[in-house]
Amino acid sequence: xxxxxxxxxxxxxxxxxxxxxxxxxxxxxxxxxxxxxxxxxxxxxxxxxxxxxxxxxxxxxxxxxxxxxxxxxxxxxxxxxxxxxxxxxxxxxxxxxxxxxxxxxxxxxxxxxxxxxxxxxxxxxxxxxxxxxxxxxxxxxxxxxxxxxxxxxxxxxxxxxxxxxxxxxxxxxxxxxxxxxxxxxxxxxxxxxxxxxxxxxxxxxxxxxxxxxxxxxxxxxxxxxxxxxxxxxxxxxxxxxxxxxxxx
Amino acid sequence: xxxxxxxxxxxxxxxxxxxxxxxxxxxxxxxxxxxxxxxxxxxxxxxxxxxxxxxxxxxxxxxxxxxxxxxxxxxxxxxxxxxxxxxxxxxxxxxxxxxxxxxxxxxxxxxxxxxxxxxxxxxxx
Numbered sequence: 438x439x440x441x442x443x444x445x446x447x448x449x450x451x452x453x454x455x456x457x458x459x460x461x462x463x464x465x466x467x468x469x470x471x472x473x474x475x476x477x478x479x480x481x482x483x484x485x486x487x488x489x490x491x492x493x494x495x496x497x498x499x500x501x502x503x504x505x506x507x508x509x510x511x512x513x514x515x516x517x518x519x520x521x522x523x524x525x526x527x528x529x530x531x532x533x534x535x536x537x538x539x540x541x542x543x544x545x546x547x548x549x550x551x552x553x554x555x556x557x558x559x560x561x562x563x564x565x566x567x568x569x570x571x572x573x574x575x576x577x578x579x580x581x582x583x584x585x586x587x588x589x590x591x592x593x594x595x596x597x598x599x600x601x602x603x604x605x606x607x608x609x610x611x612x613x614x615x616x617x618x619x620x621x622x623x624x625x626x627x628x629x630x631x632x633x634x635x636x637x638x639x640x641x642x643x644x645x646x647x648x649x650x651x652x653x654x655x656x657x658x659x660x661x662x663x664x665x666x667x668x669x670x671x672x673x674x675x676x677x678x679x680x681x682x683x684x685x
Numbered sequence: 686x687x688x689x690x691x692x693x694x695x696x697x698x699x700x701x702x703x704x705x706x707x708x709x710x711x712x713x714x715x716x717x718x719x720x721x722x723x724x725x726x727x728x729x730x731x732x733x734x735x736x737x738x739x740x741x742x743x744x745x746x747x748x749x750x751x752x753x754x755x756x757x758x759x760x761x762x763x764x765x766x767x768x769x770x771x772x773x774x775x776x777x778x779x780x781x782x783x784x785x786x787x788x789x790x791x792x793x794x795x796x797x798x799x800x801x802x803x804x805x806x807x808x809x810x
Binding site: 621622623624625654655656658663665669 | 723725795
């Protein structure tokens with residue numbers, strides 16, 4: 438099954454332990470909005486994309502160029518990798534995508550994998566400053582999180598591609614963290630995306646301006662409306678699959 | 686920033702293009718005595734928001750502060766502009782229209798709809 442998904446590299450890059458940032462569409466589209474912003478602000482270039490017969494039969498057209506919904510970007514020094522997705526990951530292929538990604542990540546030997554996502558806050562409208570929760574793949578990254586100013590997630594149930602990817606990072610010995618910012622359960626949340634980028638600035642020494650995410654927040658919300666709608670449909674089917682869990 | 690995931694074959698998108706009105710994202714949550722309906726209305730002018738309530742549906746209308754343009758291809762029209770939101774939402778159960786509460790915070794419209802009670806309380810003996 439895994440072979441039906443491939444990562445097509447357009448360049449042969451000699452990686453030197455890059456930091457990898459991944460944001461699949463989930464709660465509030467936080468990961469997607471944040472990774473798009475990183476690509477835009479850090480002026481990253483596309484070097485690879487993911488292709489599969491299992492994806493919906495679509496191609497993205499941007500500035501008259503063909504593109505894939507899941508793309509890989511890097512900077513001039515090849516010191517970071519940002520993986521973005523313009524399509525919600527269908528639950529049926531979450532494991533396959535994660536396996537293919539993990540195989541690729543093992544080859545490039547990342548210094549760290551940082552997964553960005555949202556965590557539902559039912560009263561998001563009343564919330565002035567959403568908190569960031571975090572989870573690590575191993576003891577080393579668990580210790581890193583202790584000084585990150587994030588709240589370590591202690592109990593709970595996580596579903597979706599981000600959590601499966603973290604599980605695979607843990608299983609295959611990759612240093613990884615999953616940062617989840619409280620976000621609106623039903624609508625795109627550029628403000629929460631800005632908060633998670635501020636955290637990346639603090640943790641990894643970036644200097645990415647987040648003003649644009651706030652100023653153009655309404656525009657981003659309108660543009661990402663359809664992606665949010667389809668992501669919601671996905672999330673609903675994932676929630677239905679949570680039904681077997683005992684009450685905790 | 687690109688427009689994400691616009692599906693020009695999608696029925697809802699075609700409806701939006703035909704009416705030149707955006708349909709907001711909405712959600713309905715069921716709490717004990719209320720339905721809480723929210724609608725995301727970025728760029729909506731607060732004073733223009735209209736909520737029309739019937740026993741089993743709600744209509745939301747709003748003007749946008751500025752137009753939202755979408756570029757098209759394979760069409761005589763290269764661009765289409767949206768200036769309004771419009772959506773009629775069927776409700777899953779009957780509500781009490783007179784006691785509805787509405788607020789608009791950070792571009793999100795929240796409508797609290799009291800459920801119509803059909804039963805009566807019975808005291809335990």
